[in-house]
Amino acid sequence: MRVRSVKDITIKNVIPRAALPGGEVVIEYSGWDLAGTSQPEVRFGDFSAQVTMASNDHIIAKVPEPSSETGTSELIVTRNGHTSRPFPYEVGKKLASNLHPVANPAIDSEGNTYATYSGRRGQKTPVSIYKITPRAAVTPFATDIMNATGLAFSLTGDLFVSSRFEGNVYRVSPSGHTETFIEGMGIATGIAFDRDGNLYVGDRSGSIFKINAGKEIFVFATLEPSIAAYHLAFGFDDYLYVNGPTTSSFDSIYRISPSGEVDRFFTGLGRPQGLAFDIEGGLYTVASYRGRRGIFRFREPKKPELIVAGLSLVGLAFDLNENLMVVDSGSVYRVRLGITGKPLP
Incomplete structure (x- = not known):
């Protein structure tokens, strides 16, 4: 399917405001119409998250276990070679x-x-x-x-x-x-x-x-x-x-x-x-x-x-x-x- 338009990926919000390993977060974004294209990749810092659902305006992803070793990190979304700007996000740090x-x-x-x-x-x-x-x-x-x-x-x-x-x-x-x-x-x-x-x-x-x-x-x-x-x-x-x-x-x-x-x-x-x-x-x-x-x-x-x-x-x-x-x-x-x-x- 032809991609009708591709803009910069912009993460608008992440719900809830913080998470721990295994927690599901909702990433609200804008900037493209990619129905039918490849699954997006979500990363918390250096760690890739499991994406459980993706649509043209939001993604649901599970926070990866290793992310708690470093705590607070930046979240990015990548799809079809396009990457969002980092979005600051609070992942709890394991003490x-x-x-x-x-x-x-x-x-x-x-x-x-x-x-x-x-x-x-x-x-x-x-x-x-x-x-x-x-x-x-x-x-x-x-x-x-x-x-x-x-x-x-x-x-x-x-x-x-x-x-x-x-x-x-x-x-x-x-x-x-x-x-x-x-x-x-x-x-x-x-x-x-x-x-x-x-x-x-x-x-x-x-x-x-x-x-x-x-x-x-x-x-x-x-x-x-x-x-x-x-x-x-x-x-x-x-x-x-x-x-x-x-x-x-x-x-x-x-x-x-x-x-x-x-x-x-x-x-x-x-x-x-x-x-x-x-x-x-x-x-x-x-x-x-x-x-x-x-x-x-x-x-x-x-x-x-x-x-x-x-x-x-x-x-x-x-x-x-x-x-x-x-x-x-x-x-x-x-x-x-x-x-x-x-x-x-």
Whole structure:
């Protein structure tokens, strides 16, 4: 077929604004009418992407795995010998691998990131928690916690860790010393602190426990059980937000009032995991929604917006430098979004 016109290829936009390996991005372009000609080539820096669909105004491509080794890169499109100008695009940079996170990472006051090597249920791993510095130096931080799961920092700067195997929550000092804080939390998964220093623990069997400073335990709320883990975060409204995948493909983010009343913030997500808030009150979660997978932002309760494309993601947390730290089932990534996170708790 004869090409009716060929102009310079211009990339107009890429949706979403950032991605991780395996994530699908939509490249909007202009400058040619090439129906019936060869498949375009898409490259993120030096790495070629898999093109899953191409039309005369947009292309869908998967971010190649090696691109995360270098992070932020330039995207180009080539077709029939014509190449676009480079389009700056944010691919998250891999900071650490060979981990096993099952919930949000945690960030300390110095900007270090903490992530677990949780292991299979009942598996004792040599290291339970790793510390990753902003310069991507990875060191063991805590050991001897069976199936380390949820992570959260207290107001005093100690790291608290749940064990889904033992049902305990541990307190880990800044030097890495570990002690048992509370026992009997069922299948203890996600944890979070409120502004008064009360600790909340998600027992994925269906309960959210509240533990006060005197270590008194209350059943704060009951929810539908999760097949994996509950993920917890407090909003500026002092409501506790909770999600976790169930047997349904139409899951909810729950919103629990300070008195323990439960309602649904949003329903319709597939396998929601991880929760975080930005400084403006936007809520971020890992999920699938209407065929797209990655991290979605809710500026309004009924309007999820894909902000980072990615696969097999399990948790997220904002650092101190307007980056989103994201974990999948084996690695930690830094995604430069230029968004300030909500101060914790």
